[in-house]
Every structure is written in C-alpha cells, then in structure tokens.
Amino acid sequence: MEEEIKAEFKKSGFDLEDEEEVLKKCLTFCINYSLNPSDLISSWEVYYLNRQLNEPTVQDAEMDGFLLHLQKEQKEAIIKEEPDLHIYSSKDVEMILNDDDEDTNDNVPGTPTDRPEDLFSHAFNSTSLTNGNILSSGKPSRLVTPFGKRTDKFGVRFSINNMPNIVNRKQEIDHDNHEDEIIRKLQPRKRCSLMIHRSGPEPGCRFMYDRIEDRFNALENRIKKHTNALVASGLYEEPMDPTIASQKSVFTVGMICSDGEGRLNDKSTLLQSSVEHSGGQCVRLELQQLSCFSIFPGQVVGIEGHNPSGHCLIASKLVDSLPSVANDENLHPAKKQAFDKEIHLTDLSSHRELSMIIAAGPFTTTDNLLFEPLVELLAYAKRKPPQLLILLGPFVDSEHPEIKKGTIDRSFDEIFHLEILRRLQDYVEYMGSEAQVILVPSIRDANHDFVFPQPAFDVNPPELRPQIISLTNPGFFEANQVRIGCCTVDILKQLSGEEISRNPVDGKPSDRISRLATHILSQQSFYPLYPPAEAIPMDFSLAPEALQLSSIPDILILPSDIKYFVKVISDGESEGQQVKCISVNPGRLAKGEGGGTFAELDYNAGPDTINASIIGI
Template sequence: MPELSEIVSQFTSLGIDLDDEAAATCLDLCLRYSLDEESFVNSWIAFSFSSLGGADPSKENLEAFEKKELANIKTPKRSSTASHLQVYSTGSAKQISVHSADSFTPPRPGTSGISHTSSKKLNFSPLVFTPEVYTPSEKFNGRKNSGQTVSTLGKSFYEWKSTAYDVNISMYNPTDTSGWKFFYDTVMVTSNHLEERFEFLADEIVAANNLEKPTPFKHCGLDVMTFRGRICPYDKAKKSKQLNSIEIQGMFESDYAVMELDVSEVDNFAIFPGQVIVFEGVLVGKNIRAKKLYSSAVQKVAPPPTIQKPVQILVAAGPFALSDTLSYEPLNELIDLVKKDQPNILVLVGPLVDATHPKIAQGQIAETFSDYYSRMVQRIGDALDGLKIKVVVIASSKDANNLPVFPTPPAVDHSYKNVKFFPDPSLLFIEGLVLGVTSVDALFHLGKHELSNCQTNRLARLAAHMVGQRSFYPLYPPEPEVCMDVVAWARQAQLSVTPHIMILPSDLHGFIKEVDSGCISLNPGKLTKGLVGGTYALIEVRPVHSDEEWKVSSHVSSKIVRI
C-alpha cells in the first residue's frame, strides 16, 4: 500500500520538495489508480517534462496530470481463473504452471528435471512457451559429411587421447574486468586515445622498417620523402577504380591535415580504413604520389612454450544452435566428441545464447537470458567433470545475456568447476603458449573494405593485417554491428605480443595459415551455419625434444573438421 513518506522521499531524491497539499493529492492518486510510489513519480516526471516544461507537482498540475494521463488507466480486475499461458520443459515437453515459482528454477544436474534418454543427450534448451522451439532438426541429423576434414596444417596428429594432466590457463596480460565502464569518457578523451594509439603504431612501423623520420604534409617538392598517416573511410566500389584519390589523415606533425593519396604506382599494397601506414612518395599540392607503403609493425613472436607434454585443444565457435531450433544438437555432438577424445582444453567462442537467433529474438523462451546461460554452462561443466578437461568460454557481444559492446567483458564474473570465462578479445597464456582469440568477425569486416593489388592469399593477408597493426580489430571506424568503446579498445584489443596462434572465427571459409613472424592464424568456422552443421578445429602443440628449436611450423598441428 502506498505511503505518504515514501512518495515524499521519491520526489526528494529528484530534488523536488512537496508541500503538504500536493503530497496528500499524490497519495490519493496512488490509492485510486493502484500505483506504487515509484511508478507514480516516474509517470509524473514524464508528464511534467513533456506537457508542463518540467513544472513542480502543485495541486493544479496534479489535477491536469490526472485528467490527461491517469484517467485513461483502467484498473485490471483480478481474475479468479488460472492463466492459460503454459511453459514447457525441453526434456519431456511437459507443461509447467506459470504460477509455480519453482517452474522457472533450472533443475539441478541429476534430478528428474533433466530428461535422460537412451542416447544420454544433454539438455541445453531453454524453458519455452511452445515445444516447437526445440524440435530436433531432421536436416542436421540426416547429414552425410560428419567428421570430414576441411583443412590441415603440420604433421599428422598423434592419437587423440588425453595425456591426462592439468594445464594452467590465464590471461597473458591480466585485466580486472569486474569494474569495466563503457562509453563513460568524453569526446576529447576518446580522441586522445585514438591519436596516441595511431602515433605509437606509426613510430613502431618506422622502427621496424628502418625508415627515415616522417616529414610533415606541409613540405611540397619533387624529392621522394617519408610520410605517415591513417587511411580515412572510403567507398570501396568507387575507390577500386580511383586509386589516385584515397584520403589519408596526417599525424601530429601535419596538424592532422587530410590529403589525397595516389597508390596507383605502388607495386604491392593492401589498405583499409583505419590502417596506419608509413609511405614514401612525392607531395604536390594536396596530393601525394606514393612509391612504396609500409603498414606492418610485427613484433617478435612470444617465447617458446614451456610445455613438457603435448597439449591438445579443441576450438568451436558459436552460434551453437541451428537457426530453426534451440535443441542444440551440434553442441550435444561436440560434447560427445570431447568426452571421447578428451583434449586438454575445450575453447568455446561465443555466442552461446545468440541474441540474433530467430527463436530468441522473437521472445519465445520463458526464462531470463542469464539463467539460461548459467544453466547451459553448468551442464557443459558437469558433463566433463572428472575428465581433466579445462573449458574456456570467450565472451561475445552477441550473447543475449551480455553487454552488446566491444571489447566485451566475461558474461559470468565467477568460474564453475572446470569452466573459466574470459573477455573478448583475449590473449591466453597456456603453459607458455600464447593464444589470441576473439569472437568478432574481424576477417570478414576487413575483407569488405580492403583494397589490394597483391597476388598473395587473401585470407592469410587479412589475418596478417591484424598481426602487423598489432590489433584484434584494426578497422576504424568499425562496422555498425560492432559497438566499439574506443578507450576499452585501446586498452584491451591490442596485441602486446605476437601470439603463437590466433583464433579468428569468421563466416569466411575455414583456413589455417602461417603468417608473419611465425604466427599461425586459424579460422575454425562456426559450429552451425543456418540450418546445417558447420566446423570446429583441433590443435596439437608438441614440446621441444633434445636440442631442437621450437617453431610453430614444426611443433603445431591443426585441422578443421565438420561436425
């Protein structure tokens, strides 16, 4: 029941002082229209600013509020009959009363809430309003290419049986993700972070290629000089035919002036918006005729890992459910494979609960996204409990229970038994092995905007951009689907070291390529592709024997396999 003191307190917290007459009127309105104190105050504030210019709640203003807003409210009568809305549990498709609080509590593993069929399939589906949401996919179950190898790298694998030992997994650069704040900075702070990042990278490119100190854009002449800048956004369809007018923004010494860059005479170039380059050319007026471009500031690869036994890693990237159902058959089969082959590490790259899945986007699940996500992860952990398999879950901005921002904090701020959660992107440290991983499709985004006349392998070149620009996401401005916080990006999405392996899930064709300075880039594909199954990747890292030198080319094997 509404109380006068609480109404006064709600207004006071907003800096509004009520006189006794206005307070009594507010209480009367709350009682007559069955409103709690907070709802009443929120409704008043909205009305006041939209109709009264933010006026205080006097008796006259409250009467106007009642006539225009509250009089339209029809107080619902309590129904003596039970609601017809039903909630379904996936395992047996039984109806659950919505009046039971226990109906929405995920059943504990091992209880009767989980259906144990003869095939002992795990139940990853949510509580739903209609059982059709988790109807098994006939197309997926009838496929013929399961287990087919798509791509390989390195020597043939040893027998894939776990060496049954625990491996330590941590962040290469530990970051406290519990207090992340997003879009909390002024435009000036954001701009400064961008400038600092771009100028630092330009200096590193100069040092890596032993170039002369860059010249400001102000110096015209016929001599070939060294300049530096950042590629500005462009229309790829137009600029592919107009290579003499690519806009480039200078750095501090050039007062951030924008010039036109002519790359038509450059033998080999590959550029994209946001790319930091150092180039040699001739400046004439507002146009620079480039002769040679430098865009790579590749660092040395991380030191060799200290592993004493082979480390086996299985990598799968979401989405994990087919687009027409939430039965999660591909994830079920993946867990069966993991239990059979027992790799040391299972890396699951989000999204686990895909916000873009039609069934989820249409609001057809009957529990919170957080409860659904937690229950799914717990069942994965329980299924692998006792097998000495570490599960790594990489966050995704597409997870329905997570923040739609990049970089993305872990969806869960604690660990389950054998499951650890990491942000997106992450540099993982596994017994000295450095593994870079992100859930954002940076390869596809770069490919949409890249202009190149190179004859090299396109997929390897796109991955090399990330290593050369020392960033998990070097494209700027980002694609619209990537809600990027620049300050967090400058802190969390940069490569402080060249990893041994880069895991870059993409909608592009799966591949395994060795790129600059001994780094392997791997696109495991997605576990599902619409209505059909996709692919996952297996990685085996072998230790050094005797006096041999450890190299990714000779000590890392990998293959991409269809689920």
C-alpha cells in the first residue's frame, strides 16, 4: 500500500520529502480511517490548497496538520450520517463540572473567554458554523483576538505596488499621527461613472420552477456556444461524433462529466457531446496521452483524438479555452442606457483609472450582531476615500450563531435596514456626491431570496440616496470604463474539490489558485461547475445568460473562504495573444470572533499598472 500511496502522490504532481516517514504515517492514516490511497491523496490536495502551501512537496512537518484535517472530515461524515449526534468537547465537560446552564448562557451577550474550545475546531476552514466556537479562519477562538481587543488595526497583509503615482506616496506613509493631515492634502477623488449590465433576474421574480428541459437547454447551449466559437476561430475543423469507431483522428466538443457519484478521476471521466453531433451520448475519455490537463465536471472542452473501438475516445489534445469575445458582444445597449438615465450618471471618464475598496461578508463577528467590522471599514473609507466601495454579501448571515438559534428579537429586514443600509446612508451623506457604493447579495443572506442566479436587493425607497446601488449575483458593471465582474458564491472552493489536473513531468508546477480562477475566464461562465454543489440553489429557468461572461473583465472579484489573494490571470492563448485580468479574493471582513481582511485597489489603464493591498482589520 505504501507503493500505491507513493504512486498516487506522483500522479497528482507531489514530491515526497522524508519519504519513509511520510509514507509510514500516510499508511497509518489509511488504516485508521479506512481510506484507500486515492481517497487519501484527494484529502491531501484539499489540505494543500487550504493551507496555501507554496511547494508541491509532501513534508513530514505537515503530517500533524494533515491528521487534524482527516479528523475533521471524519467528524463531518459522522455528523452528516447522524445529524442528531452530539460530539462532546472539553467545553461540554467544563460546563457540566461547573453546572452551567448552556441555554441561559447562549441568550446572554458576554465577552469571549479563554476557555478551552472544541478539540476539532482548529481543523475547520469553512465559514459554515456549527457553533459559536468554530471560526471561518480555521483557528480555535482562543488563538484569535476578540474584535474589540485588537492592537494592530489595518495592517497590510499583502501588497502589489507598480503604479508610480500619488497613490504610491500614500502607501509609503507611516501609520502615525500625521497620516490624516497628509491624506487630506492629496487631490480629492472624482466621482466615477457607472454602467450596470442588467442581465440577471429582477427583484420579486418567481424561482425554483425550473424544469428538466431548462437544465438540458442550458447545458446544450453552452456546448453549442463553445463549438461555434472554436470553429469560427479557424483553428479547428467542424466537430465529429466522438462515439463512432474510427482509426483516424477527429475533433469534437463536449462537456466533462463523471460516470459515478464520487469525485472525478482519470478513470471515471466521460465526454458528453451535443445533441446535434452525437444525440447527447457520452463516451469514456482516456487522458493518458496528455502530458498536462486540468478538468472538472461541467467543463466544456475541445478534444482531438481517435476512438478505435467505439467505446473510448483516446485524447491527444485538449482545448479548454475559447477565443476572446468582443467586449459587450452579448449585451443589449438599451439595458445600459436605461440604467444610465435612471441614476443620472456623469460622463464617461477619458482615462481608465479607478480606486476602490472591496470587502466581503460576514460583516459582524460570531459573538454579536453589532457589525463592528463594518463600522471600522466605513471609518477607514472616510479617511482614505475610494471612488467606489464594493460590498459583497452575506450581510445578514444565515450561518451566524444567533440567527441559527433564533435568539434575535428583530426581523432580518430590520437588521439589514438598520445595521447595513442606515450606516451606508450616513457614509454617503458624509462623503458627498463623489462616494458610490455597490451591494452584491449572497445566497447566505437571510433577508433575501435563496436562489442562484440571484436578483438584486430591492433597496430603492425614496429616502435612500441613489449612490447606493444593488447588483444581481453574479453581477457585471463598468466604472470609468473598467469592466468588473463579481460573484459571491464560493466557486473557487467548490472547483478545488472537484478539479483534477496533471502537471508536465519536466515543467514547473502551475499556481493552482490562478488555475482555478482562470477556469472562470476560459469557460466564460461565473459558475461552470455541473452538477452544482449540493448547497447551491441553482435555477436554470432564471436568466441563464446571467451566469455568462459577456466579455473578459478587467477585474474579477471572487470572495472565497480560501486565503485572500490578488493575482493577474489570463484566459489563455487567443490568436497568439493573452487577455489579462486581475482576480481578487478580499477574504472575509469578519472571521469568527476576530477581524478579517478587505482589499484596497487602484487601477490605472491595465493590469500591469495597479496598486493593491490586502488589509487586516
């Protein structure tokens, strides 16, 4: 079994350091947790991604952390099988010894204590909370400073500075008492132009009425769109039926799918072609001749290969990206014009320059509903005013412990209007007409429709200033002619659990985070995964074009539970050129009982001239 484990690591592109010790411990894990080698390596890939390890090397030093990750997976599996089962922790024992009343304590707000936490809590790295002690940061709360006791506020965690202008001077200013005075002397921001691309469902729409026909048409249209784009490029011939036996090489287009319910692997990969070319039939796809690939269920690809038996298509080349589409190719101009008149926009800027602050929810810590991180973020935005403040849900998080327990005495709409909209109203009134705020909902918003794609918030009462604008989820808009796409569904994390890849034997391993974000561009879809994750309420009857990327954005905002990042990615080769895009994951503004991160970005004409910072709050 040790040899099988070693072979599986090599197949996934991982080298072994301290090989004997690593294999011995991995063998123990397989025996203790009843895992086969392929399942163990799948778990290691998830652990490797979440820990943001730099080198594709399995080290003995990581085995303890990997053990905790396996324990977490086992615990989740047990809870899923027996939802009423309670796993006792040291906190439960202390509560019994001290004769504490758990129900009473849950209803009384208090200051977080240093009591021991759940033994398994540090292995969790999801924002889904099973109790108040498990944090989205994946750390036990005793290792996280409560929000009100922080000392290092607004510390820069990561930065890119390659734009030699006045913003660089601001980045170099020390955080001392003279900072505000110097910033006030900087040239004031000008209001940015906004153009909203309205392609998603409207507020108040009916949903969860999709039919099998809607799903079939959505998938078939994706395959047809890719087929037409590849043929129109002139680089590929007309697709053929991949299920017909033939000794000669053919070109075909289809969707990757799995022949089972488990995770995709190179032995279970099928290719489903279009109804036009094969009647929608599937054929097994053999990938052994490919030196490198990266595939996932729902991905539409072009395949060159031959099918000698009629039962298996042996791939010799895989095409996973499309030629770049023209800007706004699929966008009706009346939609943009109508919205321009509605909000009385200023003229378009002659320069593609934009400053923005980007933050993703939750916006309050798990120990209260005071929304202190949001208050701090708005205070920072007042001191260093951006042209655009982009806030992505969840705003009223359905996973918050107090909301899950039903201990609040206000409706979700009241919390949203009093804690979120009222604070944003105060912010824009204080900042003046130059400030603009974009809101993007999340399927975790307790006060909004649980459906994806998701309509915008209905936040247009007469007293609300027009500077606060709500988008659909996913959303696409332009600010100063800078195209920005955003989606609050954690597609990166979901893709990371489904994707399989092979790195070239003699090539440098690719950056997996960049590769996952690039799939969004190459598939020209905000959510290319199919079937969707279990927790995603996908409705194919609601404007399926809402999930499409009508053009490659300049900035792609993808909030995720994985570690924050700002990366320049490309949609792959398109007629010998590469279209670059800045992908941003700002992290979560609140993580458990502590603060999280947000992103500050200054864009100037292109992805190579930006200033970007990830700031801890």
